[in-house]
Amino acid sequence: xxxxxxxxxxxxxxxxxxxxxxxxxxxxxxxxxxxxxxxxxxxxxxxxxxxxxxxxxxxxxxxxxxxxxxxxxxxxxxxxxxxxxxxxxxxxxxxxxxxxxxxxxxxxxxxxxxxxxxxxxxxxxxxxxxxxxxxxxxxxxxxxxxxxxxxxxxxxxxxxxxxxxxxxxxxxxxxxxxxxxxxxxxxxxxxxxxxxxxxxxxxxxxxxxxxxxxxxxxxxxxxxxxxxxxxxxxxxxxxxxxxxxxxxxxxxxxxxxxxxxxxxxxxxxxxxxxxxxxxxxxxxxxxxxxxxxxxxxxxxxxxxxxxxxxxxxxxxxxxxxxxxxxxxxxxxxxxxxxxxxxxxxxxxxxxxxxxxxxxxxxxxxxxxxxxxxxxxxxxxxxxxxxxxxxxxxxxxxxxxxxxxxxxxxxxxxxxxxxxxxxxxxxxx
Numbered sequence: 001x002x003x004x005x006x007x008x009x010x011x012x013x014x015x016x017x018x019x020x021x022x023x024x025x026x027x028x029x030x031x032x033x034x035x036x037x038x039x040x041x042x043x044x045x046x047x048x049x050x051x052x053x054x055x056x057x058x059x060x061x062x063x064x065x066x067x068x069x070x071x072x073x074x075x076x077x078x079x080x081x082x083x084x085x086x087x088x089x090x091x092x093x094x095x096x097x098x099x100x101x102x103x104x105x106x107x108x109x110x111x112x113x114x115x116x117x118x119x120x121x122x123x124x125x126x127x128x129x130x131x132x133x134x135x136x137x138x139x140x141x142x143x144x145x146x147x148x149x150x151x152x153x154x155x156x157x158x159x160x161x162x163x164x165x166x167x168x169x170x171x172x173x174x175x176x177x178x179x180x181x182x183x184x185x186x187x188x189x190x191x192x193x194x195x196x197x198x199x200x201x202x203x204x205x206x207x208x209x210x211x212x213x214x215x216x217x218x219x220x221x222x223x224x225x226x227x228x229x230x231x232x233x234x235x236x237x238x239x240x241x242x243x244x245x246x247x248x249x250x251x252x253x254x255x256x257x258x259x260x261x262x263x264x265x266x267x268x269x270x271x272x273x274x275x276x277x278x279x280x281x282x283x284x285x286x287x288x289x290x291x292x293x294x295x296x297x298x299x300x301x302x303x304x305x306x307x308x309x310x311x312x313x314x315x316x317x318x319x320x321x322x323x324x325x326x327x328x329x330x331x332x333x334x335x336x337x338x339x340x341x342x343x344x345x346x347x348x349x350x351x352x353x354x355x356x357x358x359x360x361x362x363x364x365x366x367x368x369x370x371x372x373x374x375x376x377x378x379x380x381x382x383x384x385x386x387x388x389x390x391x392x393x394x395x396x397x398x399x400x401x402x403x404x405x406x407x408x409x410x411x412x413x414x415x416x417x418x419x420x421x422x423x424x425x426x427x428x
Contacts, residue, residue: 002259003217004428005033005247008224009263009317011233011271013297013304015329015412016264017041020057020220022417026428028215029065029207030058033250034240035222036073036105036132037082040297044415048089054079055086055096056220062092065210067203070101071240071250073135074147076192078105098196099203099252100148104189106160108167108180109134115175125236125274136239138163147200150193157186204252211257216428219247219258225317226271233360236275244321260427263323263406265314267331267396270295270304276364279307279343293333308341308370311403313356318406325409325424328397332413337375340396343368344403373399383413386423 006023008014021043024030032054041052045060052059054074056066068074083093109131116134117127127133138144143163149156161182168179211217225231227238240246248255268289271277281289289295289306296303318326334340346353346366357363376390383389389397389411401408411421 002427003211003219003253003257004260004262004426005219005221005244005258006262006264007221007244007247007321007323008242009265009314009321009323009326010224010269010310011226011277012039012222012224013270013272013295014224014264014266016221017043017052017057018412018415018417019264019327019329019410020218021045021060022420023218023426023428024058024061024064026216027058027064027218029067029210029217030056030220031067031069031203031207031217031251032056032072032220032222033069033247034071034242035238036130036135037075037078038128038130038132038238039222041222043417045417050086050089050091053082055082058218058220059086059091059093059096062095065095065097067207067251068096068098068102069203069251070099071246072099073103073105073132073139074098075105075130076150076189076196078130080192080195096199097201097203097206098147098199100146100151100200101204101252102147103135103139103144104147104150105131105135106145106189107185108164108171109138111171111177111180112167115171115177119175127273133239147196150189151197151200153190156190156193160186160189207252211253217253218428219251219253221247225321226313231320233275233363236273236360260324261321262409262426263318263321263326264329265309265326265400265404266329267309267334267400268293269307269310272297272302272304276360276366277305277307278312278346278363278366279310279368280305281307285337288337289333292336293330308343308368309400310343310368311400312343312346312354314400314404316355318404323404323406325407325426326401326404327410327412328400328408329412331393331397331411332379332381334375334396335379335381336377338377340373340375341370342373342396342399342403344371345369371399381414382416382419384418384421386411386421389421
């Protein structure tokens, strides 16, 4: 038995999809443990590019069972559309399982998400308006609707009637918008429930049985640790816990079952939406990074903000999650830069900081202190052996490893399956 958690170590979009796809070849189960359809993983296999939002990226391996865990919030409409799209590409959905305890994203969640974001004016968080935040609010307010509720038509109607009355008061009295229809929502979601019924199950019992029988389980995180609701750049964060400590809870496994935590970083850093980003670059190098890395969101298509590798937040995340090893993705994106930089500390007034301040305004005021490293100015695309990397690329990676205080296990040198250097063996 082996259980590994894969955690994004920056502001998301680190390349976890490719990594999970490759690691899934060694797994029996892949479990998505948090987030919703606001996240996206992109996987290139052969000449086909696959986009994932709720379905775990391990689904491309026919022998792997994939689980949408209890910690995920599920938009049934979006999930069915994703399943249909993947099915048209020849992906088999028969080994997909959805936790009956996963909460459902309802139409009023998306409406309130949009209205609340619009009301913030210039202080917008940058949410993708998919209703994810309001769905988590309802979960913790104990008025959420779960997948199990959808399967009981009468119970679902009773719960929906109570909750919708409350939501419609907010929609009409606070935002002066038209109320939503109980009949329309109930009919629509009962239809979704019937289509998803074969997939909804007690995934926790299934995973426990698999674990005790010696199966290998890969826990798939969405977004990144710097978007964690507790430890990210609050309030410019997602609505769930993205760190390793939540992996067991969101999957329905005991904490002691996780034997290895793998942190995933890009060789540089990106984020979407609002919020501080000390090493952000703008025109020139920033645009060059965005173009070279094709930095546009899988879910929204939004252009990502790009910057040099930030070892201050990187080391903070490594310590917080207790990473056993790290992966550095998209090294090849830096191939064309004559100089590459690493932020090793921040200047805040007359202070030098080596850990990020919790105060978001202070983080926004921090100035990065950089080390400059010579670029290698030659292609690393498709390199699969450490010794075949240019010496300057090796030195850059060794410095990143040193600053993260964590062994470097994997280096991605291209988007395709197999374009990866395995510097250290992993337990899975």
